[in-house]
Amino acid sequence: MSDMTYTSEMTAPTRVSPEARRGGLKAAERRFGLLLLVPALAAFGIVVLFPFLEALGLSFYAYTIEMSEPEWNGIDNFVEVLTDGAVISSFFTTMIFVGLATFFSILLGLGWALILNHPFPGRTVLRGLSLMPWVMPAIVAAFIWGWIFNSRYGLINALGMELGLLEHPLAYLSTPAGAMAAVVIAKVWLSVPLFMAFFIAGLQSMDREQMEAARVDGAGNWQILTHHVLPHLKPVIMVTVVLGMVGNLQHFDTIWALTGGGPVRATTVLSIEVYRRAFEQWDIGMAATVGVVWVATILPPAYFYLRELMKGTE
Amino acid sequence: MMLDLTSTKAKIGFGATALVIGFFLFFPVYWLLISAFKTNEELYRIIPTVYPHTWSLEHFRYALSEGGLLLQLGNTLFVSLGSAVINCTMAVYAGYSFAKYRYFGRRPIMLFMLSAQMFPFGLLLITIYPMFTTWGLLDTRGGLMLSYIVFALPVATYMLYSYFSQVPNELIEAARADGASDLRIFHTIVLPISVAPIVTVFLYSFMWSWNDLLYSLTLIVSEDKRTVGPGILLTYLNDSHSDWGGAMAASILASVPVILAFMGLQRFFIEGVTAGAVK
Numbered sequence: 001m002s003d004m005t006y007t008s009e010m011t012a013p014t015r016v017s018p019e020a021r022r023g024g025l026k027a028a029e030r031r032f033g034l035l036l037l038v039p040a041l042a043a044f045g046i047v048v049l050f051p052f053l054e055a056l057g058l059s060f061y062a063y064t065i066e067m068s069e070p071e072w073n074g075i076d077n078f079v080e081v082l083t084d085g086a087v088i089s090s091f092f093t094t095m096i097f098v099g100l101a102t103f104f105s106i107l108l109g110l111g112w113a114l115i116l117n118h119p120f121p122g123r124t125v126l127r128g129l130s131l132m133p134w135v136m137p138a139i140v141a142a143f144i145w146g147w148i149f150n151s152r153y154g155l156i157n158a159l160g161m162e163l164g165l166l167e168h169p170l171a172y173l174s175t176p177a178g179a180m181a182a183v184v185i186a187k188v189w190l191s192v193p194l195f196m197a198f199f200i201a202g203l204q205s206m207d208r209e210q211m212e213a214a215r216v217d218g219a220g221n222w223q224i225l226t227h228h229v230l231p232h233l234k235p236v237i238m239v240t241v242v243l244g245m246v247g248n249l250q251h252f253d254t255i256w257a258l259t260g261g262g263p264v265r266a267t268t269v270l271s272i273e274v275y276r277r278a279f280e281q282w283d284i285g286m287a288a289t290v291g292v293v294w295v296a297t298i299l300p301p302a303y304f305y306l307r308e309l310m311k312g313t314e
Numbered sequence: 315m316m317l318d319l320t321s322t323k324a325k326i327g328f329g330a331t332a333l334v335i336g337f338f339l340f341f342p343v344y345w346l347l348i349s350a351f352k353t354n355e356e357l358y359r360i361i362p363t364v365y366p367h368t369w370s371l372e373h374f375r376y377a378l379s380e381g382g383l384l385l386q387l388g389n390t391l392f393v394s395l396g397s398a399v400i401n402c403t404m405a406v407y408a409g410y411s412f413a414k415y416r417y418f419g420r421r422p423i424m425l426f427m428l429s430a431q432m433f434p435f436g437l438l439l440i441t442i443y444p445m446f447t448t449w450g451l452l453d454t455r456g457g458l459m460l461s462y463i464v465f466a467l468p469v470a471t472y473m474l475y476s477y478f479s480q481v482p483n484e485l486i487e488a489a490r491a492d493g494a495s496d497l498r499i500f501h502t503i504v505l506p507i508s509v510a511p512i513v514t515v516f517l518y519s520f521m522w523s524w525n526d527l528l529y530s531l532t533l534i535v536s537e538d539k540r541t542v543g544p545g546i547l548l549t550y551l552n553d554s555h556s557d558w559g560g561a562m563a564a565s566i567l568a569s570v571p572v573i574l575a576f577m578g579l580q581r582f583f584i585e586g587v588t589a590g591a592v593k
Contacts, residue, residue, distance in 0.1 A: 043400075193339070306428055
């Protein structure tokens with residue numbers, strides 16, 4: 001059984017039997033079904049729903065470390081957030097990070113999938129090894145790239161100097177553009193493997209005969225790629241774009257470990273902004289408000305993703 | 315064959331792309347490995363050596379004896395296993411419930427649970443923190459375990475839902491006709507044939523917990539309960555000093571368990587994780 005038939009079976013459950021059996025469904029059975037759900041729902045309520053609703057509520061309160069009780073603040077927090085240059089700049093920093101990281105992860109993931117889709121000796125092993133960055137802790141990725149970008153002993157500096165491009169080592173992580181490049185590269189490195197896996201799964205369901213026919217008609221590699229492969233992969237690309245955006249909008253770990261949001265605020269994305277406000281300045285009210293704005297940025301891609309996911313269910 | 319590599323131009327294009335992406339993916343891993351084995355004297359050079367001229371275990375020795383890494387690895391293992399067990403158990407029942415039972419509100423509940431991975435984890439943390447303080451769960455490994463439900467439960471449930479949907483209803487009906495209870499059917503008939511997806515989900519949860527930084531950094535305060543992510547961050551790269559050799563050695567030791575766990579089950583794993591998104 002190829003990987004693809006397995007995945008497609010998994011997403012398209014058999015439709016016949018539940019219908020057939022619906023008539024005989026007893027109330028007791030239904031109760032039992034709901035009962036199975038109770039632990040998960042309870043846990044979910046405790047660590048997701050309740051915290052979320054409470055944070056939503058707090059976004060309308062002033063609540064800092066000096067205050068013993070939250071104080072109703074109406075929409076003042078939101079007004080402040082929308083007029084505060086810091087939050088606006090975090091918003092744009094987030095967009096730049098998400099845009100670049102998503103784009104390059106997909107580009108390289110797709111390229112690597114096309115290469116690993118071509119048969120050659122050692123391909124299976126290489127596929128397995130390719131997943132390594134994704135499996136590793138994000139902190140490890142931050143360390144590796146922090147070391148490669150190191151201001152004194154980093155590899156990038158050494159290469160630049162060997163090639164005569166640099167006279168002195170540069171402190172990349174201390175410049176806004178360098179720091180952004182480093183966090184994007186580290187995140188892309190972490191994400192490429194997963195996207196590669198998605199694309200490989202997608203490529204396996206390509207219609208080979210159709211491609212052979214196109215070949216016979218004289219289509220070159222480029223035509224095959226643009227006329228057959230990419231259109232076929234379109235749904236997978238859509239899903240990876242959305243998943244990538246959601247993941248990158250959420251991302252905190254490598255950025256925090258690599259730059260801490262700096263230099264100054266150059267890599268302060270919304271996740272870092274919220275964390276700093278909540279756990280460094282202990283301004284819970286404003287942190288919640290910025291967090292709600294952050295949710296608003298995640299909602300559109302999340303909506304598309306969930307819609308895709310629910311399509312396969314009955 | 316999708317790509318035709320008979321022409322030289324195609325061969326060069328393919329080879330060059332493979333080389334560039336392969337280098338990007340694998341060279342950092344190589345650099346991590348060899349940096350960990352270099353002596354400090356060799357490590358801190360403006361023009362580095364391409365491989366260690368003297369192989370040294372000093373960084374590993376330091377990490378294991380002085381750095382508190384063993385304790386942190388132990389904490390992480392405990393928390394990750396615990397959260398994987400919790401997640402897996404809940405996902406198994408919830409996934410089965412979604413797949414095989416029909417009741418009012420099933421789809422909305424499912425959608426709602428799936429949407430959990432979309433909530434920003436950092437935002438939830440703002441209120442989980444005071445909540446855990448009130449409940450005495452702050453700075454406990456049990457609390458951290460509980461908080462990790464956020465990460466993996468939605469996807470875990472979906473993966474198992476997809477799998478259980480494939481289990482033929484005839485199998486369940488036949489057992490029902492024999493008078494077995496639903497719970498018994500699930501435990502004695504369905505679970506034994508579902509080992510592979512359950513292990514996948516277990517590993518998926520385990521990985522999320524093992525690799526986390528944000529929650530462990532915030533919800534654990536004491537040194538002796540610290541897990542490996544914040545542990546190595548605070549030990550090796552803090553404001554006062556940075557020990558890159560130690561950081562590399564600790565990174566390797568922190569990665570080995572997840573890589574091992576992943577290797578054996580790679581195939582199932584990829585199928586499980588991409589299921590639902592790839593049609």
